[in-house]
Amino acid sequence: MSSSIRKIFGKMMVLVLLCITLGAMGLGTMSPVAAAVSAPGLNSGKLDQRAAANLDDKAQLAAFIDGIMDVQMNSLQIPGAVISIVKDGKILLSKGYGHSNIEENIPVDPETSLFRIASTTKLFTWTAVMQLVEEGKLDLDTDVNTYLKTVKIPSTYAEPITLRHLMTHTAGFEEGGVGYQITTDPEKLPVSIAETMAKHMPARVKPPGEMLAYSNYGASLAGLIVEEVSGIAYNDYIQKNIFDPLGMNYATVEEPVPASFEPYAVLGYARANGEFVTKRPTFEGGFRPAGSGSVSANDMAHFMIAHLQDGRYEDKQILKPETARLMHSPAFQFDERLPAMDLGFYELNMNGLRVISHAGADELFNTELYLVPDKQMGIFVSYSGGDGGTAAGGLAQAFFNRYYPAQTGKQPAATSIELGEPLEKYAGSYQFTRRNHTKVDKFFSFLTQINIEVSDNRLFIGSGADQQVYTPIGVNLFQEVGGTHQMGFRTDKEGKVTYLFLDMLNPMPLEPAPLMNQSKFWLPLLGISAVLFITVLLGAIYHRRENKEMPRVQKWAVRLSAATSVWSLVTLGATLLVMNMDLIDRLSHIPLSLRLYLLMPLILVGLCVAIVTMNILAWKNSYWTLPKRVHYTFLALAAVTLCLFFYHWNLLGWHFG
Template sequence: MSSYKGKFSVKIMLLLLLVTIVGASLLGAQTHASAVPSVSTTLSAKSKEAADLNDVAQLTAFIDGIMNVHMDNFKIPGAVISIVKDGKSLFSKGYGYSNIKDGTLVDPETNLFRIASTTKLFTWTAVMQLVEQGKIDLDTDVNRYLTTMTIPETYPQPITMRHLMTHTAGFEEGGVGYQITTDMKKLPVSISETLAKHIPARVRPPGEMMSYSNYGAALAGLIVEEVSGMAYNDYIQKYIFEPLDMKHATVQEPVPASLEPYAVLGYARENGQYATRPLTFEGGFRPAGSGSVSANDMAHFMIAHLQDGRYGDQQMLKPETVKLMHSPSFQFDKRLPAMDLGFIEMNMNGLRVISHGGADELFNTEVYLVPDKKLGIFVSYSGGDGGVAARGLMQAFFDRYYPRKEDNQPPTSAMLENSVQKYAGSYQFTRRNHSDIDKFFNFLTKISVTVSENRLSIGSGTEQQVYAPIGTDLFQEVGGTNKMGFRTDAEGKVTYLFLDVFNPLPLEPTPLIDQTKFWLPLLGISVIMFISVLVGFAYRRREMREMPKGQKWALRFSATTSAWGLVTLVATFLVVLNMDLIVRLSRITQSLQIYLFMPIILVGLTVALLVLSVLAWKNKYWTVLKRVHYTLVALSAVSLSVFFYHWNLLGWHFG
C-alpha cells in the first residue's frame, strides 16, 4: 500500500497522530515516538565537530548502535541499510531476521524489502528516460499519450506530466474498496483498466497546489506503458534494473518465483510475539508502490542518480536530465523546500536533501540523497515503528557527520508580530477526498494553529511547537529549524499553509462546515434530545394509553427515530470510522454495504417526523412546551441527516 509517509519530524507526527482517526493513513509509532529525540541526542550530541565518514569502523559502530537500540525499542524484526558516497558503496548491512521461524538473517545483498511509495522513483526515472528521448513532453496534456482512457477536462488547463511528477495535478484522494488487494489470486491486474474505472475527481486547477497522489503516479506508469509499448513491469526491468545490475529488484506482484526465496516476510506484534501477516498488493496502482528491492541493488540506483545518471559503464539518464529531475519544479515559497520532478526536498542541518519515503502496514522505507555531497542513504524496516526509527536514524546520522552550524534566529519585527492573528485557525490537508465515502475518514484529521504572545503554536503540552515570524508569511520554530509558510490572497486572507516537515502535503483553511467544532456540538445536542425522547417515552407509556391515536403515533415515531438515530450514529463511529485500514482499502465489506442503509432509513424517519411536527402544532397536541420539544427532536434528526449527507454517508458513494 503506497503511502505518503515521508519527512515528518517526530513532534509533528505525534501531533497528527493525536488528531488522526483510528486506522487512518498515517499508521505508526505512538508508543515509542518520544524516544527518538533522546536516542539521537545521546548518540550524536557528544561530537560538535563532524566525524569522518570515511572511517568505516567508526561508521559501522555508530550505525550498529542506533539500529540495535531502535530495533529493540520500536519492536522491529528486520532492517537493512546501505550508504553510498562518491560513486561507491560505503556501508551495507542487514539487521535482525528476514524469516524468524527459519532463523534466516537479513542479507543486504539478496533480501528484498517492500519499498511501497519509494517505487515512484523508478516510475519517475522511467518517465525522464522517455522525456530525454523526445517521446514525452513535460508540459503537454497527458491525454495526448493515453490511448485506453481519457482524463476529464474539468478545468481549462490540462494536466501535464510535470503536474503528475510534482503532485500538482489537482486530483482528490481516494481508495476505499480498491486501492490495494490482499488476494493474490486477483493478480495480475491491468493498470489501464484500474485507472479508467477509478478516476478521481479533479478538485483544483492543475499547477495551483500540491496534493500527494498515488493515482497521479500510477497514471504516469500507464503513460510509460502506452508510450513505450511495453508493460510497466517489463520496462522497469529492462531499462532500469538490468542496466544498473539490480538482480534482486522487481516491481512485479507477487515477486517472481526466482526471487521469492529472498523476499522478507512482514510481521506484526501479537501477544508480545512477532506474527507473520499477509502482504498487500498495489494491483493496478503498482507504479505508485509495488517495488521490492535489496539494499545493495538500491545502492546502485542511488549511485546512478548521484553520478550524473551513470552506474559503471551504463548511462541510465543523461547528466542534464538528472540535473533537471533534481531541480525545483514546484515551490510553495522560494524560502521553503521545493518539490522536484519526483523527488521531495527537505533540509537536514542546512543541507539540501532530495528524498522519498514509502510505507505500508508491514514495511517502512526511506531514501535520502544529498547531491552536493554525492551521498545516498537507503534504509528499510519490516514491521514495528520503522517510520519513527528511520527519522531518528537520519537525524542522528546528519548530526554526527554533518552537524548543524549555530543558528542565529532571524530577528522579528513589531510589524510582523502584530499581524499573526490572521494565521490562526483550523487547517486540513489538501490530500483528501471530496466526493466519495472516503471523505468521512478526514472528519477528525485537522491541525489547529493558535496564537499566543504573538507566536503561532501547534499542539499542546510537551508536544507543542511554537513558531515566530521571520518574514512575510514565514515562521520558524523557536529553538529549532522547522519552518511554516502561508499563502495569502490579494486581501491578505490565508489560502494555504505549508509545514516543511509535511512536504508535499500542504494544508488549507478548514471551512466551518468541515470542522469538528461545528458538528460535534450539533451531534451532542442531537444525542441529548434523542435520549430525552427515549427516557420520556419509557416514563409516559401509561399516559400514552389515554391519548388519541394520532398523538400515540407521533410519540412512537419520535421514539423510533431517536433510537434509530442513536444506533446509526454509534455504528458510524464504531463500525465505519474504526474500520481496519487494510480492509477499508481492499474491499467493500458486507457490513459497510448494510450500514449504508441506516442513514437512508433515518432520512425517511426524519421526513415523517417533520410531517408529524407540523400536525402536532396544527392539531395542538400536548402542551406548547412539549410541542417545542417534539420539534427540536425533529430538527435534531434533520441535523443528523445533514451530517450523513455532507460526509457522503448517505448512499453508496464509492470511487
C-alpha cells in the same frame, strides 16, 4: 493522513529512547551513539551544534548505526530492518538487522533480502518518464491525453494535465482508494494498469499547477504513459531500463514477486500477544507504478549512486547528466524560501542541507530514501514492521545531527508590527489538500486536521510534550523555536490565508478547513443530538403510562420520536465502527458491513422526514404542552442535523470510486 499527522509529532520519540537506553560501546571513548544522544537537540528538528564526525570512518559509522538499530528494534518492536549508505559513488555501509523470516530463522541480508518499498517505487516510475523525455518520446508540458491510448482525462478545467503536473503532484486530482487501492488476493493479479486507471479515475478538484496534492493515481497514470508510449509493459520497462543496467539483481516491481525471488522476500510482521505474527501481504495491482517495488538495500544503493552521479552507475548511464540535474531541480515551489518539489523527488531541509527524498509505507513496511547531491551522499532505510515510520525519521535526524550538524546563526524573530499585521489570521483548522471530495472516502478525513493557535506573537501546533512552537521570521514565514523546521503560508490579495506548508510534510500542504469540514463544528452538534435522543428515550419510559392515554395520532408521534432516537443512536454507533474500520479491509474491498451500514443513514432520512412532518402537525394542532412541543422540535432538529452530517460526508448512498 492520520499517520502523517502522527509523524509530525511522534517521529522523534525513538531518540528519547536512545538517550535513556544507550551507554558507551566499549570503544575506549564515548561511543558515536552515546555522543549523539547526549545532545539535547535530538528531537524533531532541534538544533545540534556538535562538531561533525568523519563519515569516511566506516567502523565508527557501523557502530553508530548498530547502536541506533538495536534500540529501535527493541523499543519499537521491529522484526527486521536494512540500511545502505553511499558516498562519492561507493557504498559506505550496507547492513541488515533482525530477520526476514522469523519462523525459519532467516536473517536479513542487505544483498538479497527484498523489502517492500511502497511509494518509494515512484522514483522508478519518474526515472522512466525522464528517460522517455530525453529520447524525445515525451514532453513534460504536453497534455497527457496526447500520450494516453486507453484512458482519457476529462477537460474539467481549461488547463490540461501534463507530465510535469503528475511528477510534482499538482495535477489537481482528489484522493481516493476505498474498495480498490490495494488487494490482498494474489489470485487477482496481475491487474491491468489501463483498466484500473479507467475504472477508478478520481475527480479533478483543482486546476492543474495550482497546489500540491500527493496522488497515487497520478503516479500510476504516469506508469501507464510509460507503458503505452514505450510499447513495453511497465514491469518489463523498469526491469530492462533501470534494474538491468544498474545491476539491481534483487529488485522487482512484479506482484507477487517472481518465483525465483520468493526465498528472498522479507515477511511483514505485526505484534500480537507478545509475539511477531505474519500479516497478509498487500498488493498494488493496477496502481503498481505508485508502490509495487521490492528491492534489496544493495540494489537501492546502486540506484542512489546513479542519481547522485547524474545518471551514471559504473559504466552505465540511465539518464543523461542534464536530464538527471533537471529531475533534481525545483519544479514547483510553494514559497522560494521553503523546500521545493522536484520532478518526482521532494526536498527536505536537514540541518540546513538540501535533501531530495522519497518515502514509502504500507501497513507493515516503512521506507525512506534521502539524497544529498551537494555531499554526494545517500541513505536508504527500510523496516518490516513495528513503528518503522518513527524509526526512519529518528535514524535520519540522528545521522544528520552527527555527520552534518546544523550551523547556527540565530535568526531574529519578526514582530507583528514589522510584519504589518497581527498573527491571528493564521489561527484555525487546516485540512490536507490530499483528501477526497466526492466519494465515501471523504468521511475518513473527518478527524485529520491540524489546529493552529496564536499566543504571544507565536504559532502553536499540538499540545503538551508534542507541541511545536513557531515564531515569525518574515512575511508568511515561521521558524520552529529551538529547531530547524519552517512553516509557510500563502495568502490572497486580501491577505486571507489560502494554504499552509510544513517543510517536514512536503509534498502534503494544507488549506483552511471551512466550518462544515471541521470536526470541532460537528462533534458538539453530534454530542448534543445524542443527548437529545437519550432524553427522548428516557422520557418515553418515564411517561409510558401517560403516553398510553394520549389520542392515537399523538401516541404515534411519541412512538416515532422513540424510533427515530433509537435509530439515530444506533447509526451513530455504527458510524464510529466504520470510522475505525481496518485500513486493509477498507482499501482492498468494499465489505458487506459497509454496504449495509450505508442503508442506515438512508433509513434515518425517512424517519427525519416523518418526524419533521409530525412536528409541524404538533404545532398546528397543539399537541401536548408547550415545553413538550419545544422538546419535540429540538428532536426534529437533531435528526436533521444527523442527516446533514451524513450528506456532507458522502454517507448518504453508495458513493464508491
